[in-house]
Amino acid sequence: MNFKFRNVLTPFLLGFAVVACEQNEMEQMTPNAAITAQSTNAATTANLLYEETFEGSSYFPLSGSTLNKTHNIENCETDWTLSSVSSPVFQGSKAARFEIRQGQPLVGSGEKIRSEVTIIKGTEDSRFTKDIWYSFAVYFPSVGFEADSERDCLNQWYEDGSDETTIRAQDDKVFLEVTPKEGSSSLLKYDLFSSNPGSTSHSSFNNIPKNQWNEFTFHFIHSEGSDGLIEVFRNGVKIHHITGRNMHLEYPKWKVGLYKSSFLDGSSKHQSRVVYFDNIRVGKTAATLVDMISGEATGSNTGSTTETEVGTTTDTEVGTTTETETGTTTETETGTTTETETGTTTETETEVGTTTETGTGTTTETETGTSTGSTTTGAQVVSFTLIDASKDREIMTITNGAVIDLKKLDVDKINIRANTNGSAVVEFKLSGEESDYRVDDVAPYALAGDDRNGNYYSWSPDEGDYTLQATPRAGTKKDMGAPTGPTYKINFKIVD
Numbered sequence: 001m002n003f004k005f006r007n008v009l010t011p012f013l014l015g016f017a018v019v020a021c022e023q024n025e026m027e028q029m030t031p032n033a034a035i036t037a038q039s040t041n042a043a044t045t046a047n048l049l050y051e052e053t054f055e056g057s058s059y060f061p062l063s064g065s066t067l068n069k070t071h072n073i074e075n076c077e078t079d080w081t082l083s084s085v086s087s088p089v090f091q092g093s094k095a096a097r098f099e100i101r102q103g104q105p106l107v108g109s110g111e112k113i114r115s116e117v118t119i120i121k122g123t124e125d126s127r128f129t130k131d132i133w134y135s136f137a138v139y140f141p142s143v144g145f146e147a148d149s150e151r152d153c154l155n156q157w158y159e160d161g162s163d164e165t166t167i168r169a170q171d172d173k174v175f176l177e178v179t180p181k182e183g184s185s186s187l188l189k190y191d192l193f194s195s196n197p198g199s200t201s202h203s204s205f206n207n208i209p210k211n212q213w214n215e216f217t218f219h220f221i222h223s224e225g226s227d228g229l230i231e232v233f234r235n236g237v238k239i240h241h242i243t244g245r246n247m248h249l250e251y252p253k254w255k256v257g258l259y260k261s262s263f264l265d266g267s268s269k270h271q272s273r274v275v276y277f278d279n280i281r282v283g284k285t286a287a288t289l290v291d292m293i294s295g296e297a298t299g300s301n302t303g304s305t306t307e308t309e310v311g312t313t314t315d316t317e318v319g320t321t322t323e324t325e326t327g328t329t330t331e332t333e334t335g336t337t338t339e340t341e342t343g344t345t346t347e348t349e350t351e352v353g354t355t356t357e358t359g360t361g362t363t364t365e366t367e368t369g370t371s372t373g374s375t376t377t378g379a380q381v382v383s384f385t386l387i388d389a390s391k392d393r394e395i396m397t398i399t400n401g402a403v404i405d406l407k408k409l410d411v412d413k414i415n416i417r418a419n420t421n422g423s424a425v426v427e428f429k430l431s432g433e434e435s436d437y438r439v440d441d442v443a444p445y446a447l448a449g450d451d452r453n454g455n456y457y458s459w460s461p462d463e464g465d466y467t468l469q470a471t472p473r474a475g476t477k478k479d480m481g482a483p484t485g486p487t488y489k490i491n492f493k494i495v496d
Contacts (some may be wrong), residue, residue, distance in 0.1 A: 001284070002009035008172075010185075015179075018052065024423040029296075032119055034135050035143060042297070045067065046496070047283055047284050047286050047287040047288070047291040048067065048130075048276055048281055048282065048283055048284065048287065048291065049120065049127050049132075049282040049283065049284055050067060050068065050069075050070075050119055050280070050282035051067045051068060051279075051280070051281045052068040052070070052096075052119075052279075052280045052281075053068075053091070053092055053094075053178075053278070053279050054084055054091045054094040054095055054096055054278060055093065055094055056068070058211070059084055059094075059096065060073055060082075060096075060117055063354065064362055070117060070118070070119060071119060071120055071121045071124070071125070071253065072117070072118040072119040072120075074107050074108055074114055074115070074116045074117075074118070074122075074255075074257075075107060075115040075116070075257075076104050076105040076106070076107055076112065076115070077104070078104070078106075080099050081098070081100065081115045081117055082096065082097070082098055082099075082117075082257075083096070083097045084096060085097045085110065085276070086095075086192070088141075088211075088276060089278060089295050090137050090139070090213040090215070090278035090279055090294070091137070091278060091279055091284065093120050093447070094278075095137075095276050095277065095278040096276065096278065097274065097275075097276050098115045098116075098257045098274070098275050098276070098277065099144075099258070099272060099273065099274045100113050100114060100258045100259075100260060100263060100272065100273050101113075101263070101271060101272040101480065102263045102266065102268070102270075102271050102272070103271075104263075107335040109199065109290050112264070113259070113260055113263040113264055114257065114258065114259040114260075115197045115257050115258050115259075116156075116256065116259055117255065117256050117257055118158075118253050118254065119254045119255070119256060119280060119282060120253065120254050120282050121253035121254075121300070121350040122248055122251025122252050122253060122254075123253075123342065124248070124351070124485065127284075128147035128223055128251055129233045129284070129472045130220075130222045130223060130251070131220070131221050131222075131283065131285040132219075132222070132283065132284070132285065132294050133217065133218065133219050133220070133281070133282065133283030133284075133287045133291070134217070134218045134220065134254060134281070134282055134283070134292075134307065135215065135216060135217040135279070135280070135292040135293065136212050136215070136216060136256060136277050136278070136279060136280045136281070137214065137215040137216075137275055137277065137279050137282070137294065138154070138213070138214060138215075138216065138275065138276065138278075139211070139212065139213050139214075139276040139277075139278075140158055140169075140174075140208050140209075140210050140211075140275060141210065141211060141275075141276070142210040142211050144272065144273065144274030144275075145169075145208070145210070145273060145274060145275055146270060147172035147459075148169075148170070148171070148172075148268055148270055149168065149170065149171055149269075150170070150262035150267055150268040150269075151168050151170045151260070151261075151262070151275055152166070152168065152258060152259070152261070153166055153167070153168055153258070153259040153260065153455070154167045154169060154171070154174070154256075154257070154258065154275065155254070155255065155256055156165035156251050156252075156253075156254070156259075157220075157222075157246075157247070157252035157253075157254055158253050158254075158255055159247060159248060159249040159250055159252050160249055163179050163180060163187075163248045164179060164248075164252065164303050165178050165230070165246050165247070165252075166468070167467060168189075168191070169203060169208070171202065171203070172207045172208050173191065173193075173202045173205040173206070173207065173208065174192045174193065174208050175190055175191050175192055175202050175205055175238070176188040176189065176190040176192060176193075176230075177190075178190070178198075178230065178242060178246055179245055179246050179247055179248050181244055181245050181246070182224075182245060187200075188200065189201070189202050189205075189240065190240050191205035191206060192216065192232070192234065192239070193206040193207075193208065193209065193234070194206045194216075194394060195201050195238075195239040195240060195393065195394050196393075196394070198240075198242070205365070207469060208312055213278070214234055214235060215235050215236070215279070215293055215294060216234055216302070217232070217233040217236075217289060217292045217293060218230060218231065218232055218233075219231040219233075219289075220246065221246075222246060222247050222252070222255070223245065223246060223247065224247055224248060224249075225244075225245060226243070226244055226246055227244065228244050228245050228246040228247070229241075229243055229246075230242040230246055230271035231394070233289060233293075235293075236293050236443060237443065237454075238359050238454060239276055255281070256277060256280060256364075257275075257277075258273050258275055259395075260273060264401065276301070278293055279294050280307065281360050285432075289330045297410060305337070320392070325326045339355060361365050366414070378420030378472065378474065378484025378485055378486070379421060379423060379424035379472045379484050379485060380421055380425070380472055380485030380488075381418050381419070381420050381424075381426065381470045381472050381485065381487075381488035382419050382420065382421055382488070383396065383397055383398075383418075383419045383469070384397070384416050384417065384418055384419070384468065384487075384488075384490060385397055385416070385417045385419060386398050386400040386404060386414060386416060387414060387415040387416065387417055387446070387456050388409075388411045388413070388414065389413040389414055389415045389448070389456040389457065389458035389459070390411070390412075390413045390458065391463050392455060392456050393412065393456065395409060395414075396418065398490060398492055400489075400490045400491060400492075401490075401491055401492070401494045402490070402492045402493070403492070403495060404492060404493065404494050404495070405495050405496070406461075406494065406495070406496045407495075407496050412460055412496075413445060413458035413459070413460055414448075414450040414458065414459055414460075414461065414495065415446050415449075415450075415456040415457065415458060415459055416439075416446070416447040416448070416459075416468065417444045417445060417446050417447075418446075418447070418470040418488070419445075419446040420445065420472055422472075422484075423443070423475075424441075424472035424473065424484055424485075425439060425440070425441040425472070425473045425474070425475055425476060425477055425480055425481075426439070426440050426441075426443075426445040426470050426471070426472055426473070427439050427470065427471045427472075427473055427480065428440070428447050428468070428469070428470050429468070429469045429470075429471075430447060430466060430467070430468050431466070431467045432464060432465050432467055433461070433462045433463065433464025433465060433494070434461060434462055434464075434466070435465060439477050439480065441477040442474055444456075445470070447459070447468065453456070461494045462494070463494050463495055463496050464493070464494060465491070465493050466489070466491070466492055466493070467489065467491050468490055468492070469488070469489045470487065470488050470489075471485075471486075471487040471488075472485045473485045
């Protein structure tokens with residue numbers, strides 16, 4: 001197997017913003033997909049301006065000197081509009097639940113339907129600098145956040161209500177919209193569940209993966225000029241790098257929660273919206289990605305939900321996720337897997353084609369490949385992604401039995417990334433037309449390797465049939481421990 005090193009300049013990333021306002025677009029450089037930082041630990045408090053983990057006796061305090069002191073809360077002050085919950089949680093034992101409803105009491109002098117928290121206000125907080133970091137974990141429930149053609153606002157970098165950078169949801173997609181460049185009224189959208197380039201349309205974006213946590217980090221250099229920057233990371237992996245104008249008036253205030261203008265005129269077909277947030281942070285200029293992400297993640301999901309996922313969504317998570325499900329859950333993804341859960345920390349999976357899992361409910365899952373082996377509660381390999389190594393760009397999720405036509409994809413130098421739901425050592429075994437063995441202990445976990453900064457090395461494969469297995473293990477590259485999850489295996493064919 002001839003893996004060739006490529007020297008690629010790693011760009012900075014896109015910012016995660018949502019505003020309850022109208023949109024315009026800004027020009028972006030094509031992002032380098034799947035660029036990740038080194039392995040992570042818990043956030044470093046010394047480099048944080050703000051942190052709310054919801055683990056204390058109170059949350060979002062408006063006074064005092066604690067690290068979670070919050071600028072403002074805007075909601076209708078009912079007990080359901082903003083609450084602390086024990087499930088689902090991303091890390092620890094609590095998270096925040098936001099809800100808005102059609103017909104609820106209107107909020108503020110503008111009389112809007114919203115439940116939002118202003119974490120920090122740039123024009124009033126002396127600690128605010130143009131070079132600043134933001135992060136949070138978010139969970140979209142399949143019941144409570146159904147697809148809607150009318151837009152939701154989830155984050156705002158608010159200035160005056162127009163042309164701000166925001167995070168929006170529409171048609172079961174979630175995307176970042178960026179302040180347009182000077183003289184333009186076009187807002188570019190960036191898919192938060194892929195690393196594809198910005199677009200004026202969200203129609204081809206990946207669907208929101210429901211009933212699971214994802215952690216987003218945004219590194220901003222706020223600017224009205226060409227020196228502006230937004231870097232976007234999902235679960236520790238860089239997915240977008242945007243340069244240029246990202247504000248138009250003044251340093252913004254960062255708002256997190258829910259706002260929906262269509263609930264005022266009744267044009268939405270839904271009566272309520274629910275979303276969960278955890279581990280909300282703001283980082284100083286000196287912060288790094290390691291400071292902003294959460295390390296190991298534990299969570300529980302209770303209730304009855306139904307989820308259907310079909311497409312090429314790729315999720316790479318940093319941390320170890322443990323789920324407890326008590327209810328009836330149905331998930332359909334692009335492959336076949338079946339699981340059974342008994343409790344909160346240990347799973348036993350026997351997956352050959354279709355696997356079944358039993359717990360305090362009934363769960364059926366279909367995934368992209370087959371997993372075999374007994375698992376403990378550690379990182380697991382959940383999918384494989386085909387990478388265009390010449391551009392460090394995600395192409396597709398590789399499903400079991402996939403035929404990869406290099407000519408149709410217009411690519412000759414590829415790599416394959418193993419996506420995990422936590423930090424791990426990943427052991428690759430490739431057999432078939434060519435064979436190879438490799439161990440990777442720094443994300444992105446790549447079959448052909450990378451420079452440990454997310455610049456992928458390349459593989460120009462021969463045509464033929466292949467089998468790829470990836471086993472997540474504890475330990476280090478030089479001293480591998482026991483498997484932390486089952487071996488994930490796919491068969492695929494290369495044609496040219």
